[in-house]
Amino acid sequence: MLQHLIALILRYGIPLVFVNVFLEQIGAPIPAVPTLIVAGALARDGRMSSTSVLTAALIASLIADWIWFLLGRRYGYRILRTLCRISLSPDSCVRDTEATFERWGMKSLLVAKFIPGFSTVAPPLAGATKASTLEFLIYDAIGAFLWAGAAVASGRAFHHAIEKLLQKLEDLGWWAVAFIGFVVALIVLIKWWQRRTFYKKLRVARVTVDDLKAMLDRGESPIVLDVRTRGARKRDLRRIPSAIVASSPEEVAQQLEHVPPSNPIILYCT
Amino acid sequence: MLIDRGYIEVRPLFGGLDAWVDAGYPIEELLE
Numbered sequence: 001m002l003q004h005l006i007a008l009i010l011r012y013g014i015p016l017v018f019v020n021v022f023l024e025q026i027g028a029p030i031p032a033v034p035t036l037i038v039a040g041a042l043a044r045d046g047r048m049s050s051t052s053v054l055t056a057a058l059i060a061s062l063i064a065d066w067i068w069f070l071l072g073r074r075y076g077y078r079i080l081r082t083l084c085r086i087s088l089s090p091d092s093c094v095r096d097t098e099a100t101f102e103r104w105g106m107k108s109l110l111v112a113k114f115i116p117g118f119s120t121v122a123p124p125l126a127g128a129t130k131a132s133t134l135e136f137l138i139y140d141a142i143g144a145f146l147w148a149g150a151a152v153a154s155g156r157a158f159h160h161a162i163e164k165l166l167q168k169l170e171d172l173g174w175w176a177v178a179f180i181g182f183v184v185a186l187i188v189l190i191k192w193w194q195r196r197t198f199y200k201k202l203r204v205a206r207v208t209v210d211d212l213k214a215m216l217d218r219g220e221s222p223i224v225l226d227v228r229t230r231g232a233r234k235r236d237l238r239r240i241p242s243a244i245v246a247s248s249p250e251e252v253a254q255q256l257e258h259v260p261p262s263n264p265i266i267l268y269c270t
Numbered sequence: 271m272l273i274d275r276g277y278i279e280v281r282p283l284f285g286g287l288d289a290w291v292d293a294g295y296p297i298e299e300l301l302e
Contacts, residue, residue: 078288206284209293238297240290245300249271261276268283268290
């Protein structure tokens with residue numbers, strides 16, 4: 001079975017790399033690094049071309065990222081929030097990514113692919129900030145090259161170990177397939193359970209805009225904190241009436257210096 | 271961070287500022 005699979009990789013190696021990288025970069029939970037490492041190992045043994053693997057990865061990555069960039073440019077922060085819903089904490093996902101991007105600017109694209117979670121979110125964020133397309137493509141291409149290059153180089157460096165592993169898996173036959181399937185299913189199940197539990201807690205904790213409006217109308221005095229980044233506030237000057245603005249943990253601490261711990265606090269970002 | 275500082279009721283606003291604006295509730299303009 002695995003013999004056929006490896007033969008398939010060798011036969012359709014480059015299109016497989018392309019599809020795998022594209023799917024990962026577009027947001028599907030299918031990691032491309034293992035494929036790139038195996039491709040690198042096969043390239044070291046002369047069974048694939050490193051240049052072709054890198055070119056396929058680079059083009060696939062650029063196409064997927066450019067789609068996200070255009071969506072970010074068109075739909076702004078809404079697309080980012082939709083994307084961040086995949087993550088465990090949508091609010092902090094948007095805010096943290098935005099803060100990282102604001103700090104490093106387009107240079108963050110150089111390392112974005114090495115940071116889990118940031119990789120898919122950075123291109124639409126660049127689009128939402130109305131960054132220049134040419135600048136985006138240059139930084140994104142360098143970032144994609146570094147990322148794919150590192151994976152392929154690792155495969156080339158550890159090709160003996162990878163060959164041995166592939167051989168062992170081949171010897172195990174169907175048992176290897178069953179074992180890998182079981183491990184993948186277990187990881188997905190654990191992640192799903194963690195997310196389900198988290199969302200259950202979050203649903204209880206979150207307050208809807210109608211609830212907040214009713215609280216304010218009743219004269220209750222929750223502290224409403226606007227915790228958007230400075231850049232986000234610059235782009236959108238609106239705020240909920242009476243909301244306290246605080247971008248950093250220091251500002252939050254300063255603003256809440258005289259607020260007793262029993263006081264309800266409601267915070268919002270985008 | 272707020273919970274660590276002793277605040278016992280810290281709740282995120284579902285949908286954030288966009289949801290508040292979409293619901294047609296009043297807003298203020300920041301002076302920045």
